[in-house]
Amino acid sequence: MxxxxxxxxxxxxxxxxxxxxxxxxxxxxxxxxxxxxxxxxxxxxxxxxxxxxxxxxxxxxxxxTMYDYVMKIQHGTQIVYPKDLGYIIARAGIGDGQKIVEIGTGSGSLTSFVANIVKPRGHVYTFDVDENFMKIAEKNIKKAGVSKYVTQHNLDLKTAKTMPLEEMDAALIDLGDPWIVIPKVRQMLKGSGCVFAICPTMNQLEKLTIALVENEFTDIESTEHILRTIEAREGKTRHSFQGIGHTTYLCFARKAFFERESRQLTEKTPKKIIKKPASKTTVKISKKISKKPS
The missing domain is CATH 3.10.330.20 (Vcp-like ATPase; Chain A, domain 2)
Known part of the structure; x- marks a missing residue:
């Protein structure tokens, strides 16, 4: 009890x-x-x-439950809602023992949720540039009881010359311009590692998808998740008049190796022209022709 x-x-x-x-x-x-x-x-x-x-x-x-902590979290920024959190976890296959990099901590709702999934052997490394948001996130992460599994960094990965992490299982991006950090994310991910980006608008999805293809990501998928609750009561069950509409679009992809460099190298290398030796018949004819007077 x-x-x-x-x-x-x-x-x-x-x-x-x-x-x-x-x-x-x-x-x-x-x-x-x-x-x-x-x-x-x-x-x-x-x-x-x-x-x-x-x-x-x-x-x-x-x-x-973690759902309660997420829904009651102190908002410093727009949070990622449970209807989206669940799909992120399932699609990326996030589980115990994995190492996750998050770019854009925000209020810490996604951070807390993911940390609760990867614990006790995994860890979330989260990056943000706004110290005020980071303080709010720190309180929310602590309140959710997962501080032990989260490391916060005050670092702008957009301008960082060297990446602080490598061989990450998944990357979660919550920025207004996620396409900017895709080359950096690629450096930190392991082969076939997943990336998920939170995109409020379709314009962001377009630019992000272009960057993903350019940086050799595959299995690219963009989705929107809409949850509708039902008022279930005897004799008068109906759809709820209240609910959460559009929250965000999600973009998923996996790191791959297109082998573009090796193909380009092959195309640039000049092909050797191999001359076939003349046949015996050709040699005899040429000799006969050379004996004729001019």
Whole structure:
């Protein structure tokens, strides 16, 4: 039986639109429109239990998942939503023990989600240039409990002369101009390593795809993922009137070797002309002709 203690993370769940993520502290109370929720009342209870507020409303004490951390994350930038996160993990085959490079930490939602997948033997190396965003991301990563599996770098890989990493399993790019770093990403990836780029617009997809082909990537795929929730109730089930529309486009590719250099070298090398020796008949004829007077 998993019981809630002081400092335990808890999701106070009232309904799908009203839920609060907190770390339990004996002296803390949560003041909401459904009443006051005392943290101390949750201590000693099993996850899944419920509390009654001073307004006779009840909330369930749920153990937070990574989905909850992502959705309740402090936003410094636009986050990557779970509907996109799941496809990134599945398509790139990200798993325990892998080494991931992320360019553009943002608020740390993608960082936290991926770190939770590659732990305990894997690691995420994330790069950003904005120190303010990095501080927000650091707090979010810590809150999600995956700081041990993340290393943050304040470095602009666009202008870096040497790459700090090599033989990475996958690269995740969340920049306004992802095509700029594709040559750098190629240097850091292992053969057949995956790259995923977050692109809010189709214009970005076009420029990115051109760069991927130029830098010898294959299996290029661009997708958009739309999630629609259903209000399932007896006798009146229908589509939800609320939902998340377009969030981003995703572009996937894998590092390959087109062998362009070897082909170009072959084309530039002049072919040797091999002269065939004259046949015996030809030699005899030439001799006879040479004996004729002019």
């Amino acid at each position: 998993s019981k809630i203690k002081n400092n335990s993370p808890v999701l106070f769940f009232y309904n799908n639109s009203k839920k609060w993520l907190a770390k339990i502290s004996k002296k803390e109370s949560l003041h909401t429109h459904i009443g006051v929720i005392k943290h101390s009342d949750a201590i000693g209870k099993e996850y899944g239990s419920r509390l009654i507020t001073n307004k006779d409303k009840y909330v369930y004490l749920l153990e937070p």
